[in-house]
Amino acid sequence: MAAKTLKINGTMISAREGESILEAARDSGVSIPTLCHLDGLSDVGACRLCIVDVGGRLRPACTTAVAEGMDIQTNTEQLRAYRRQIVELLFAERGHVCAVCVASGHCELQNLAVSLGMDHVRYDYLAPTCTVDISHQRFGIDHNRCVLCTRCVRACDEVEGVHTWDISGRGTSARIISDLNQPWGDAESCTSCGKCLLACPTGALFQRGSTVAEMEHASGRIAVIVESRRVRG
Amino acid sequence: MSDTPKIKLATVWLGGCSGCHMSLLDLDEWLIDLAARVDLVYSPIADIKVFPEGVDLALVEGAIASDEHMEIIHTVRRNSTLLVSLGDCAVTGNVTALRNPLGEAGLTLQQIYVDHGDPRGIIPAEPGIVPVLLDKVVPVHAVVAVDYFLPGCPPPAPRIRALLEALLAGRIPTAEGAKMLRFG
Amino acid sequence: MDLHELQQIARRERERRRRIRIHCCTSLGCHASNAIEIKRRLEEAVIAAGLEGEIEVAGVGCMGFCGHGPMVEIDPENILYEYVSPDDAPSIVASIHGGACTAGRGDKNHPFFARQYPIVRKNGGKIDPERIEEYIAAGGYRSLYRAINEMTPAEVIDEITRSGLRGRGGAGYPTGLKWATVAKSRGDRRFVVCNGDEGDPGAFMDRSVLESDPHLVLEGMSIAAYAVGADQGYVYVRGEYPLAIERLQKAINQAKKHSLLGSQIFDSALDFRVDIRVGAGAFVCGEETALIASIEGGRGQPRPRPPYPAESGLWGKPTLINNVETFANIASIIERGSAWYSGIGTESSRGTKVFALTGKICNTGLVEVPMGMTLREIVEGLGGGAPDGGTVKAVQTGGPSGGCIPASLFDTPVDYESLAKVGSIMGSGGMVVMDEATNMVELAKFYMEFCMDESCGKCIPCRVGTVQIYRLLEKITAGEATPADVDQLRALCQLVRDTSLCGLGQSAPNPVISTLKYFPEEYDALIKP
Amino acid sequence: METSSVSPHMRDTSASINDNRLKILEATMKRNQYRPDALIEVLHKAQELFGFLSPTLLISVARSLHLPPSRVYGVATFYHFFSLAPQGEHTCTICLGTACYVRGANNLMVAAEGAIGVSAGKTTADGTFSLASARCLGACGIAPAVIVDGVVAGNVTPRDLSARLVALLASPSKDESRT
Incomplete structure (x- = not known):
């Protein structure tokens, strides 16, 4: 495969053809914040946190392929400001109360807020009504914590091959649903494999019985499953 | 140290659990150092009824949840040079704001005291004695300008100390890294 | 099918035609104003007058002047009737042979028609859209x-x-x-x-x-x-x-x-x-x-x-x-x-463009004009300006993704680049005209509510950013906003424009950005110091 | 779903196996070779036949088109045209497109809400009337426009609309008049 030469933050690097900017940056030690991206799953370019400046235009690093001669900036003042605004918008959208969250201390959203220097949220808290569904024997879903990244939807569809999860509605009324918007425990298609829990970046999907700060998502395991499946052919 | 004039410090307890004040007290012996450099002119741990004028630094714990909070916070802002939102309730609304999805104050009280409480329950209403709830709990900065934010539920004592040390030394407190910023 | 057959169909259709056709617009606007009944009554009237051999009634596509509908045209006499009611049918038929007509007479030389250049709409109001033969004959x-x-x-x-x-x-x-x-x-x-x-x-x-x-x-x-x-x-x-x-x-x-x-x-x-x-x-x-x-x-x-x-x-x-x-x-x-x-249009924007003129304008309807015509010519020349002696204040082009262009910039030629330069877009061709009664902040809020409701919810800036922009506009129109809120509004508009996933999100702030730019006094009047 | 009192004229969806509407729906799916990408066409047809999309209908469509139920539900709730709740016997849709807005469509909405007694997007408790808003009917030439029971009307005034709706409310329902 042909190599592409490009510049990231002023440094020349070479990348494989067809690789995303995100992969190329990580290979060369540059980290770019992400939320809807998860290694092993397809990319949707939805959270917009990985936007980078490509020759003056903003592009999502996860879905933009490298090209010869690209001049990429990953951490300009403008990008940092936009990323912080995006994370603030998420915190304002639903009830992300870290103090009483099962994933506190192990949460990608919480960590993003820290790394982007978010000391407060400048927007109105929308405070929507969100349910907590603990009808499943082992797992629960707290919609207050959901950021609609669709990692669970993709893990279920692409890795488990079931597609129990999808999204209903649109805009801020969108909600993750199981089967026909039934309680998770009644969703016949669910195999209770728990891959959605692995994929979830926040405290939205959790093991029942876990209390504050107890829920750790081993999201890296999704990539391991996918990679070993690929190697085995 | 003694030749520098003491700064006037106030701490305020609004819609919160007082955990942030507990965390402040967790500073243990450093409180003695602090006492040498500040005059505590208003605080739930000091018996002072009226928020004084000319306060240099006010640490505010808790969200704005009632008409009383609303009145106090405006006084605090008017009478203080620097105002710090201390802890997640002040900064985000946090647990205090968990009631917001239930709707306006009347609906909320109905659900808490009657629907999910005692069906014969009575909604407390003693104007002038029991503060009247606001329809929506909001963070402090939604009502008045805030100079610094110190997240945490509660903010760990070293985090409070780092902020106070910076302010006492006339520096801008750093607002970065998990040590200073993590919510929860 | 070959060329010969195509020509045959066209010839047969021409032979079938009566000398005079009464065109009755049956597009949505006229359709909703009783056009089907008018057509039926016209057919009855033709039969009653025994003129079936000479006159036929055809339901045709849109004539464009929707605001004056229902419209009826006598072809080839080039006589136009507007605001037609079913009761006018007999007199319209009678008028062909010199009778008096009760229907209002339209003016084909009206600038609304005279300045158009129909390419896309060349058959509009001329052929029956439900008969392929008429299209082939044309x-x-x-x-x-x-x-x-x-x-x-x-x-x-x-x-x-x-x-x-x-x-x-x-x-x-x-x-x-x-x-x-x-x-x-x-x-x-x-x-x-x-x-x-x-x-x-x-x-x-x-x-x-x-x-x-x-x-x-x-x-x-x-x-x-x-x-x-x-x-x-x-x-x-x-x-x-x-x-x-x-x-x-x-x-x-x-x-x-x-x-x-x-x-x-x-x-x-x-x-x-x-x-x-x-x-x-x-x-x-x-x-x-x-x-x-x-x-x-x-x-x-x-x-x-x-x-x-x-x-x-x-x-x-x-x-x-x-x-x-x-x-x-x-x-x-x-x-x-x-x-x-x-050869039609401008250097960068060739050909014609169809615009829908609506809102506070005298001549509501569709116009097809060469690219490069100025907004003034379209809004005032063809559109006739605001009704009831009002003054046109602005025109919104490009719908919720477009911008509000103030009357002071009406000499802007309508082409892709010029519209972009004044902060709007060509869009699909909607032109909603506003008069001085329209509050521009309320209008921006109206558009933002639209974008918020239509956001698919996939990307965060559009999903939540539009809601926050809407809330700020609500705060402003309620008279509760401070200058800091306006700064916040601008910053959010920039975020949504620059980081949204698709064109809908990227252009959603346009109505706010353009009204902030051209009508700042309307915002200022609502801001608390 | 909240249905305090189910009105007799609410269209029935507890379709029996022999229901002719199911056969028509089946024919639609067959004509589309049960292709998953025909989902929206099929939902259009289902809604046209049954008035709304009940869980039973959605599940049967999902099975026939080999789609996961969550996918079908996701699509059905994404588009404003599809309704998962029964609609009233009469419907009034007010266009809130820009041209209609500029020409006072908001006043029409207020008048309709007053006449019917429910807000936009809602159906009266007795199932008689549904009030809805539309984005743009493309009837801008005759703005403001409304659709009452499927018929488009233009240049509508609040007074006309109120009178029209009050008259419809007062008229005997179709089912009653049929018997």
Whole structure:
């Protein structure tokens, strides 16, 4: 495969053809914040946190392929400001109360807020009504914590091959649903494999019985499953 | 140290659990150092009824949840040079704001005291004695300008100390890294 | 079907015609104002007067002057009646032989008509959209024949490229270049998609074209299919347009019956089938990747581009997506040549554009004018300015994705670049006129509510950013906002514009940005110090 | 779903196996070769036949088109045209497109809400009337426009609309008049 030469933050690097900017940056030690991206799953370019400046235009690093001669900036003042605004918008959208969250201390959203220097949220808290569904024997879903990244939807569809999860509605009324918007425990298609829990970046999907700060998502395991499946052919 | 004039410090307890004040007290012996450099002119741990004028630094714990909070916070802002939102309730609304999805104050009280409480329950209403709830709990900065934010539920004592040390030394407190910023 | 048969159909149709045709507009606007009853009463009146041998009544497509409908025209006498009621029917028929007419007389020399240059709307108000024979008699399907028999696909693309035609859906991408990309893209199958999801409120050009001249669109699509090598087409029409869907379906059936769609069109190797896909009420489906998702039966959520649909579209195959008006230009370009077409309009924006003039304007309706005409000529010249002695304050072009242009900039020529320069877009062609009674902050809020409700929810800046912008506008209109809130508003607009995934999100703040720019005093008046 | 009192004229969806509407729906799916991408076409047809999309209908469509139920539900709730709740016997849709807005469509909405007694997007408790808003009907030439029971009307005034709706409410329902 042909190599592409490009510049990231002023440094020349070479990348494989067809690789995303995100992969190329990580290979060369540059980290770019992400939320809807998860290694092993397809990319949707939805959270917009990985936007980078490509020759003056903003592009999502996860879905933009490298090209010869690209001049990429990953951490300009403008990008940092936009990323912080995006994370603030998420915190304002639903009830992300870290103090009483099962994933506190192990949460990608919480960590993003820290790394982007978010000391407060400048927007109105929308405070929507969100349910907590603990009808499943082992797992629960707290919609207050959901950021609609669709990692669970993709893990279920692409890795488990079931597609129990999808999204209903649109805009801020969108909600993750199981089967026909039934309680998770009644969703016949669910195999209770728990891959959605692995994929979830926040405290939205959790093991029942876990209390504050107890829920750790081993999201890296999704990539391991996918990679070993690929190697085995 | 003694030749520098003491700064006037106030701490305020609004819609919160007082955990942030507990965390402040967790500073243990450093409180003695602090006492040498500040005059505590208003605080739930000091018996002072009226928020004084000319306060240099006010640490505010808790969200704005009632008409009383609303009145106090405006006084605090008017009478203080620097105002710090201390802890997640002040900064985000946090647990205090968990009631917001239930709707306006009347609906909320109905659900808490009657629907999910005692069906014969009575909604407390003693104007002038029991503060009247606001329809929506909001963070402090939604009502008045805030100079610094110190997240945490509660903010760990070293985090409070780092902020106070910076302010006492006339520096801008750093607002970065998990040590200073993590919510929860 | 061959050329001879085509000519036969045209000849038979001309022979069938009566000397005088009473054209009765049956497009949506007039349809909703009793046009069908008027047509029936006219037919009765013709029979009652015993004039069936001389006069026929034809239901025709949109005449454009919707605000003065229902409209009836006597052809070839060139007499126009407006605000017609069913009771006027006998006197209209009688007037042909000198009787007095009770219907209001319209003026064909009115600037509204006189300054138009109909290409897309050439058959509007002239032919019965439900009869393919009338389209063929008007020269229809000759261009398709010509393209297939006298030109190579590459020559067709070249002709379109040289015409300078740009996408009429809003962004103005060069049509020929798009066709060339699709033709060159690798794939075992290619698709042609006509975007008829005209979602901009205040725009109804595409509805009118589909209702008035569906074959013109089908012919354009077939020429495109030949040029790019597609065998299947889809017309995606809004569910809000039942009449357009009905007429388009009739047109497809007729074209199939005459072998103008299907296998071996004009005995060539071209196979092309067209199906209608009916939208289900989602503005975002006008965005091409969302439209593809919707045709595939999914949630109409956009995906990042590249890859562009020209390379990877429907089911991952190269897909040509043009809007209704773009396709409606094709047959004329093939018929009259790229040199003719590129002679119309301006250097960068060739040809004509159809605009829907609505809002606080005297002459509501559709106009087709050469690109480069100024806003003033369109709004004041053709549109006649504000009604009831009012003053026009601004015009919103491009719908919720466009911007508000103040009257002080009405000398701006209407072309893609000039409109962009003043902070708006061409969009699909809606022009909503505002007079001094319109509060611009309220208007910005109206648009933001629209974008908020229509946000698909996929990307965060659009999903939540539009809600926060809306809330700030609510705070402003309630008189509770401070200057800091206005700064916040600007910063959010910038975020949503720069970081949203698709065009809907990226352009959602335009109405706010443009009203902040041109009508700051209306915001200031509402801000607390 | 909240249905305090189910009105007799609410269209029935507890379709029996022999229901002719199911056969028509089946024919639609067959004509589309049960292709998953025909989902929206099929939902259009289902709604046209049954008035709304019940869970039973959605599940049967999902099975026939080999789609996961969540996918079908996701699509059905994405598009505004599809309704998962029964609609009233009469419907009034007010266009809130820009041209209609500029010409006072908001006042029409207020008048309709007053006449019918429910807000936009809602159906009266007795199932008689549904009030809805539309984005743009493309009838801008005759703005403001409304659709009452499927018929488009233009240049509508609040007074006309109120009178029209009050008259419809007062008229005997179709079912009653049929018997």
